[in-house]
Amino acid sequence: MRLTVIGTGYLGAVHAACMADIGHDVLGVDTDSGKIAALAAGRAPFFEPGLPEILIRNTRAGRLRFTTSLQEAADFADVHFVCVGTPQRADSLAADLRHVEAVVDGLAPLLTRDSLIVGKSTVPVGTTRTLTRRVTSQVRPGVDAEVAWNPEFLREGFAVQDTLRPDRLVVGVTSPHADRTLRDVYEPMLRAGVAYVSTDPATAELVKVAANSFLATKISFINAMAEVCDASGADVVTLAEALGHDARIGRAFLSAGLGFGGGCLPKDIRAFLARAEELQVGEAVSFLHQVDQINHRQRRRTVDLARHLLGGEFAGRRVAVLGATFKPDSDDVRDSPALAVAAEIVAQGADIRVHDPEGIDNAQLVLPGPSYCTDVMEACRDADLVLHLTEWRQYRALDPVKLSQVVRAPRMIDARNALDPALWREAGWHVRALGRPVHVPTPGPGGTLRVTIPQAGGPVSTAPTPGDPLSGAPK
Numbered sequence: 001m002r003l004t005v006i007g008t009g010y011l012g013a014v015h016a017a018c019m020a021d022i023g024h025d026v027l028g029v030d031t032d033s034g035k036i037a038a039l040a041a042g043r044a045p046f047f048e049p050g051l052p053e054i055l056i057r058n059t060r061a062g063r064l065r066f067t068t069s070l071q072e073a074a075d076f077a078d079v080h081f082v083c084v085g086t087p088q089r090a091d092s093l094a095a096d097l098r099h100v101e102a103v104v105d106g107l108a109p110l111l112t113r114d115s116l117i118v119g120k121s122t123v124p125v126g127t128t129r130t131l132t133r134r135v136t137s138q139v140r141p142g143v144d145a146e147v148a149w150n151p152e153f154l155r156e157g158f159a160v161q162d163t164l165r166p167d168r169l170v171v172g173v174t175s176p177h178a179d180r181t182l183r184d185v186y187e188p189m190l191r192a193g194v195a196y197v198s199t200d201p202a203t204a205e206l207v208k209v210a211a212n213s214f215l216a217t218k219i220s221f222i223n224a225m226a227e228v229c230d231a232s233g234a235d236v237v238t239l240a241e242a243l244g245h246d247a248r249i250g251r252a253f254l255s256a257g258l259g260f261g262g263g264c265l266p267k268d269i270r271a272f273l274a275r276a277e278e279l280q281v282g283e284a285v286s287f288l289h290q291v292d293q294i295n296h297r298q299r300r301r302t303v304d305l306a307r308h309l310l311g312g313e314f315a316g317r318r319v320a321v322l323g324a325t326f327k328p329d330s331d332d333v334r335d336s337p338a339l340a341v342a343a344e345i346v347a348q349g350a351d352i353r354v355h356d357p358e359g360i361d362n363a364q365l366v367l368p369g370p371s372y373c374t375d376v377m378e379a380c381r382d383a384d385l386v387l388h389l390t391e392w393r394q395y396r397a398l399d400p401v402k403l404s405q406v407v408r409a410p411r412m413i414d415a416r417n418a419l420d421p422a423l424w425r426e427a428g429w430h431v432r433a434l435g436r437p438v439h440v441p442t443p444g445p446g447g448t449l450r451v452t453i454p455q456a457g458g459p460v461s462t463a464p465t466p467g468d469p470l471s472g473a474p475k
């Protein structure tokens, strides 16, 4: 089949390449000519594992082409996927639909054949209905254009495999023709047994927003438990493991730490809150305000713990920041918890050096102040504190002994609960993490294990100390 994919960012570039990979003739369209030039040359304009390979394969095979021309798109196919951004509005929690509207306003008058416009962007429930009116009022006489919604559930870092082997396909359609067309598009997946849920557009739109709200709620739930762990001496990692053994709960999305960020979960729960208010059911989903607040509190708790470990002041202290992206295996820094923490400690006077395997270019655009290092050792040189903020696998492979030789003081906050604390402590590191008790293997006098920090001098207690922001110990 011939398809167009309009909007070739993190979602659209992958969708276009994967649709070509399953045999369709695909034309990708974007207003960003730099992105289109890169894609046309078979180069991924962002870091996504597996994307370069399928881009090269399919552009070379002639099944995948790119353009900035909507006219070319209208001429090329009668099935058009819309994958443009729906960010949070600057003036409210609501989604900004201007890009989606620009696409349908641009495309509808150009259509000369009956067409199907399939939205994949994440939109507020009710959008398909509004867009249908918009399209119908702009198409030429005699041309029939239907709008359907087919939300996307891919995760960055796994985008190619999630697109080629999704957990489910959800389509919101208003005619048997649209349903048949989408079944044809996804025929290889359906043959492989992927679940296909065909429903009305409102339900399809809502599935997406509900899924992201549920995932965000799970993360904030475990982060709320982490706070209770800090107050009571319990361990959130063991708690999550034990909860996860219950098949009704599951271990996924129960990793406590710095919380969620990215271009999806944060703005999607806020847009849902705004849409629910419009529908006068704001109270029904008002818990999402708390989900958002709990999430942001983890950033503040991490900054507070860092300041505490540095003796109450960031000024004059050097801090190494490991990780800038919102998650590993992506270069995306949109609403990155790591960068938010980095920005705050810079604002409080720390001298920071940031390392990230793939996100430095994007991070520099958002937070231009700090030094960025391509080498972890360089980032950690003379650091008074190391913050592990994004759990890239490279950081799990670090040698704590070697790293302890370059820092000023071997202090670490593992804000993603992803490192092996025993390994780091054996190498002389003082390791702290949200939701985890301070590990005291052999209590010394007064129940306090003392570790001598080389170079910087001064003992660091691994037991809770007065004013410790995570401590449940009496102050």
Ligand SMILES: NC(=O)c1ccc[n+]([C@@H]2O[C@H](COP(=O)([O-])OP(=O)(O)OC[C@H]3O[C@@H](n4cnc5c(N)ncnc54)[C@H](O)[C@@H]3O)[C@@H](O)[C@H]2O)c1
Pocket: 006, 007, 008, 009, 010, 011, 012, 029, 030, 031, 032, 035, 083, 084, 085, 086, 087, 099, 102, 103, 120, 121, 122, 123, 152, 153, 154, 155, 156, 263, 264
């Ligand atoms: N990123 C993800 O993992 C993911 C997953 C599922 C759903 N989504 C949803 O998909 C949508 C896109 O997200 P994204 O992360 O790919 O955003 P993005 O910003 O990476 O990509 C959007 C692209 O649309 C282009 N664009 C904007 N206006 C255009 C227009 N009028 N015509 C053509 N192109 C235009 C931009 O230049 C950009 O390349 C959002 O609604 C998002 O919530 C994203």
Ligand SMILES: O=c1ccn([C@@H]2O[C@H](COP(=O)(O)OP(=O)(O)O[C@H]3O[C@H](CO)[C@@H](O)[C@H](O)[C@H]3O)[C@@H](O)[C@H]2O)c(=O)[nH]1
Pocket: 122, 152, 153, 154, 155, 156, 157, 212, 215, 219, 252, 253, 254, 255, 256, 257, 258, 259, 260, 261, 262, 263, 264, 265, 268, 326, 327
């Ligand atoms: O147990 C967990 C799991 C995730 N996160 C954080 O949550 C954020 C989002 O992670 P993830 O959901 O894996 O990344 P995204 O690529 O943003 O994917 C989400 O958002 C996409 C866009 O809507 C959806 O398509 C996906 O299904 C949905 O998982 C990241 O900051 C993670 O660090 C945690 O803190 N703890």
